[in-house]
Amino acid sequence: MADAPTLTSTLVQLIRRQIAEGLHPPGSRLPSIREMAARHGCAKNTIVNVFDELTAQGVVEPRRGSGFFVCTTPPRPKEEEEGSLSRAMDVVWLMREQLKHDPGHLRLGDGFPPVEWLHDVRLDKFHQKVVRTGMGALFGYGSRFGYLPLRQHLVQKLAQHGIDAGTGQIVLTHGANQALDIVIRNFVRPGDRVLVDEPGYYMLYGKLKLSGARIVGIPRLPDGPDVDALERELKLPGKPPLFFTQSLAHNPTASDTSPHKAHKILQLADRYDALIVENDAFADFKPATAPRIATLDQLRRTLYIGSFSKSVSAALRVGFIACHRDLASDLADIKMLVHMSSSEYCERTLDVILSDGHFSRHTARLRDRLTQATEAACHQLQQLGAQLFCAPQQSMYLWARFPAFPDARQLAQGLMARHIVLAPGSIFHVDPEQDVPWSRFNVGLLSDPRFASAMAEMMITSSGIPGG
Template sequence: MRSEPRKISLSEKVAMDIGRQILAGVLKPGDKLPSLREYARLNGYSKNTVISAFDLLGERALVEAQHGKGFFVRGVEAPPERDIDEEPVGYSRVIDTLWLMRQQAIREPGRSHLAEGFPPVDWLTYMRLDRFHRQVARSGTGSLFRYGNRYGYLPLRQQLIRRMAMHGMELGPRQLVTTFGANHALDLIIRRYVAPGDTVLVEQPGYYPLFGKLQLQGARSIAITRRVDGPDLAEFEAALQTSKARVFFMQTTAHNPTGTDVSPEVGKRLLELAAAHNVLIVENDAMADFKPNSAFRLSSLSQFKNTLYVGSFSKSVSAALRSGFIAGENAHVEELADLKMLLHIGSSEYGERVLEAILREGNFLRHVGRLQDRVRAATAEGLEVLQRLDATVYATPEQSLYLWARFEGIDDTRLLTSRLLSRGVVLAPGAFFNVDTEQVSPWTRLNVAYLNDSVFIDSIREELDQLPAMA
């Protein structure tokens, strides 16, 4: 005779429901459960039922009672959280630009993240963002429930103006509009100043997400070779004479991917040519905090005549804050502020208040100093590693988050990347930094913070040792 299933009591059902939430990570260690009275009222149970359920959870070591305080979730062994939207990509997947962008969101233990676009988290944790969140939450609560100014939170803009003055740039509050980071800034500029079918000038190798944005807009990009001291002036002048390009996108300092800086001589000539041909230069300086304030910037020389300056704190403070800005002449910035309002109504005043508090505190300058010390040491160490591997390095900057290198006998780093994925090594193939991503490239962008990684070094050596057999 088949036995009847055991009837589950209401208190056990309540305990099972809460237990599933704890094991699934919805309720985390240290979280306080609602009081007995409150839980009973919210769910329509008797107080005795809830007392019995909480007692069962205590017996199963899922919660603990703290006298006079209530019930709290205990620490339990659970599998590490994974972002289900960013599962590791299979080795057979096509390696393309979107693949590289997805890699920036994957954090896998044991992987060698040479393709990483950001500094390691432990370089940034000194800022202790939790302190500033608490500070913001205690002040200005009345305005945190409303849309902010289309230009951005005024005290933050005032702090940014002081920062720009350290770079030799003079501007007023209406010459600066805040954004959700540098990529949002580029989106706004492209929407306003690049129409479908327009010809634009870009650096090659250059910032690969920019190429995708321009392609999406329907623009035609002409590549200007990035030399060690900046864009190739002969190519730039020729492109201006033979095309109707009116916008040039470039980076002045800590160029992504080569790590190079524009020399004052090249920068001065770029501005002369831009003025002669009425071209707007978009200066993306997202890596500003990784370089000294004295580093050359086009907008410091031009004072925003024919230039727009893009800044960001994603890599120096936190990408999660999504804070950046555009600086330029009043007319340009007003148009961009209107466009920002039309598309997004406003930026996050909460996030901007957090950033303003960070910039206002003296610790930020010390943080930037530590950040530059770390990147300087990592650059020197990375150059030594590449020298031991007999790699050719495009440029040898004193401090840069990126180095642009190639390995003897390796002609296609897209194929190299595919082979190294099975060993847990992720590279950024050079082809992705070209306008034509199908163009074969022997170069790769390497993050200096991860260059002295034994898995990467051993994997490259194995590849180089196998070259005679593969030939």
């Protein structure tokens, strides 16, 4: 017997019908959440869920501070929506989902650690110390390279990774994403061939597509990039390409590049005159001595990108690029032309945090938490019948597939109906239209019982066994 429709789904269909009949014309503002709740005799949270669903279906759009408006472009037919999430599962969609703060949804595809893991970094207690470092300087733009004392701290941090760099080799940025943007602006022209990990970081793909690059995916294996595929691409005639890779805690596969492969990648870069852009956004979650390409290369052919968004706060937006000195000056000029400067207030705040002995204890706790969460998440996914791409000791993500769902978008669609937001594998591929069985799971959120319950329901449905 079919389940009775929920109040949310009933109201969604009612509003869709009213829009189709012209009661709410394209571009018109819908009644407020409070008005809709009073009109239909339900809780405001129900109307919030209704508007979320209508937004996901492309029927309405939110406008900050103004409410919800009927989209001027009509949504696709319902039967087409139910067949695939490919329209919704794109880079911008995933970004929007990660910026939502709706406690009613479990965001298993989220890119950040659980908020409670970062609570002991009390940003409020550092403000007075920041002010004491020189209030007058906070009214200017600052250096094009970024706040010098923080760069001095980063020299010490890089030394812990075995990377020898001076302050003139470091450019501070608004997080790792601005760092990637600056590198792309400097090196990539429309039509250029650029090599990337595949699957890989969806934001990088989006930036490269905006630049007009021809993106070539290098398959990611459990021990790092496929070096044979990499060499085939590097052998091709033309301008030596950039290769964007993530050696440790790879997003999304959780794989680490083995020391052997790191050496091989560097040898290929030397042989074919290529440059490597190494993104190490999760450096604070891994041992300082873990093998990095930049450690072997000492920034000759490697641009090393770091960030504190994951380990301190995404709100601070502090990242950096480390590279050879001449290139650092060029990148600092691009940063100045496009963004004027990075935030010296945020950089001073981070410098104060790093100066506090508490930070090293904080990162040690983060690594311990992540190790425990990764082990538990691996066990839980395997208990639910999932296949893991690899089983790392510590990683913010796991890359897993459920054999009953050959296209992860089907799994994502079923989970979304149960208020669980997943990141299906197609998002992390150069061609997002292909069917991919893998999904990215945030290890810090997998212990929520809603996921196991939802998967149990979906496995019963997929097997054709009638429910109780």
